[in-house]
Amino acid sequence: MSILNILQHPDDRLHxxxxxxxxxxxxxxxxxxxxxxxxxxxxxxxxxxxxVNVSERVIVIDISDARDDLLVLINPEIQLKEGKVxxxxxxxxxxxxxxxxxxxxxxxxxxxxxxxxxxxxxxxxLLSVCIQHEIxxxxxxxxxxxxxxxxxxxxxxxxxxxxxxxxxxxxx
Ligand code: GNR
Ligand code: NI
Numbered sequence: 001m002s003i004l005n006i007l008q009h010p011d012d013r014l015h016x017x018x019x020x021x022x023x024x025x026x027x028x029x030x031x032x033x034x035x036x037x038x039x040x041x042x043x044x045x046x047x048x049x050x051x052v053n054v055s056e057r058v059i060v061i062d063i064s065d066a067r068d069d070l071l072v073l074i075n076p077e078i079q080l081k082e083g084k085v086x087x088x089x090x091x092x093x094x095x096x097x098x099x100x101x102x103x104x105x106x107x108x109x110x111x112x113x114x115x116x117x118x119x120x121x122x123x124x125x126l127l128s129v130c131i132q133h134e135i136x137x138x139x140x141x142x143x144x145x146x147x148x149x150x151x152x153x154x155x156x157x158x159x160x161x162x163x164x165x166x167x168x169x170x171x172x
Contacts, residue, residue, distance in 0.1 A: 071121075
């Protein structure tokens, strides 16, 4: 297993729509293991392959407090959306930024698991929000794109400033 590098906004690679997985085998299972390790080490509740620069439709999620309930969604498709909720979101690719986004309240999702079996999931609350956030990543979309242009410009300025600080420390 290995911890993968998580791309940070702004990065054009975060806007590339991911391709469906053609075959669920050992290569995908290895990617899932690395993504899970990366998500746990970054203390995230979800991670999309797009964020680790792999353009395939793979998501890992764990919303459990004990961090022992991994959900893997390969080629996820939302079959049904119902209701609306406002939820305060954050993203490992947009560190330190949290804001409200409107999402569907309840969703039904079909996907493959690591055994190449079709699974159907009904999700509400945090799980529903997290799945929608991760599928957006696979479609090349980041949660900040739902915010006003003014907020987005401020976020990019702040992240570029943080990145310059990090680069500076590396250089010395
Ligand atoms: O760790 C994460 N927390 C979170 C909180 C509210 C809504 C969505 C998320 S997902 C995020 C991890 C991440 O960036 N996944 O892409
Ligand atoms: Ni994210």
